[in-house]
Amino acid sequence: MCWTLDARDVHAARGxxxxxxxxxxxxxxxxxxxxxxxxxxxELLSNAARHSKGHACLExxxxxxxVQLSVHDTTPAFALDxxxxxxxxxxxxxxxxxxxxxxRRVSVVPLAGMGKRVCVTLExxxxxxxxxxxxxxxxxxxxxxxxxxxxxxxxxxxxxxT
Numbered sequence: 001m002c003w004t005l006d007a008r009d010v011h012a013a014r015g016x017x018x019x020x021x022x023x024x025x026x027x028x029x030x031x032x033x034x035x036x037x038x039x040x041x042x043e044l045l046s047n048a049a050r051h052s053k054g055h056a057c058l059e060x061x062x063x064x065x066x067v068q069l070s071v072h073d074t075t076p077a078f079a080l081d082x083x084x085x086x087x088x089x090x091x092x093x094x095x096x097x098x099x100x101x102x103x104r105r106v107s108v109v110p111l112a113g114m115g116k117r118v119c120v121t122l123e124x125x126x127x128x129x130x131x132x133x134x135x136x137x138x139x140x141x142x143x144x145x146x147x148x149x150x151x152x153x154x155x156x157x158x159x160x161x162t
Contacts, residue, residue: 001020001023001059001060001061002057002058002059002060003015003016003019003020003057003058004055004056004057004058005045005056005058006054006055006056007045007046007048007049007052007054007055007056007071007073008049008054009054013042013045013046013049016041016045016058017038017041017042017045018038020037020038020041020058020060020069021034021037021038021041023060024037024060024067024124027067027124027125027126027130028124028125033122033124036102036103036122037067037069037122039098039099039102040069040099040102040103040120040122041058041069041071043095043096043098043099044058044069044070044071044099044118044120045058045071046095047071047095047118048071048073048075050092051073051075052073052074052075052115053074055073055074056071056072056073057071057072057073058070058071059071059072059117062126062128062130063121065104065121065123066104066121066122066123066124066125066126067121067122067124067126068119068120068121068122069119069120069121069122070117070118070119070120071117071118072111072115072116072117073115073116074114074115075115075116076110076115076116077108077109077110077111077115077116078108078116079108080096080106080107080108081096082096082097082099082100082106083097084097085097099120102122103120103121103122104121104122104123105119105120105121106118106119106120106121107119
């Protein structure tokens with residue numbers, strides 16, 4: 001499943017976060033798991049809004065041993081540091097640490113010339129063949145299962161509304 005949005009749009013980010021949680025609700029009754037997923041999606045989209053031009057693609061997919069939440073944006077990859085922040089009361093700098101405490105795995109995948117994808121794996125049993133719906137916009141370019149919409153919209157912002 002794939003949602004594309006301008007992460008700077010609070011309503012769009014909230015809608016994507018709620019839609020991802022609703023999709024996961026089909027596989028768990030655990031409010032703890034659903035709350036963790038919502039928090040992770042919110043943090044990933046917040047990072048996309050803060051560090052990129054805002055164009056992002058949220059993907060939800062089944063991977064071996066769990067569910068992968070990922071956000072693709074147009075900013076370059078970064079060295080992943082999930083260590084505990086030195087100042088726990090700082091205004092920023094805790095998000096990836098919190099995500100790493102909630103998730104089974106966190107990674108950053110560079111997409112040569114097209115930004116990066118931050119991937120977070122949650123332990124959640126999903127039957128094989130589920131959560132494999134392709135991006136809702138098949139006319140957009142995809143590579144290795146990654147929607148390249150953020151790159152497209154950075155050159156054609158009018159596509160955000162479609």
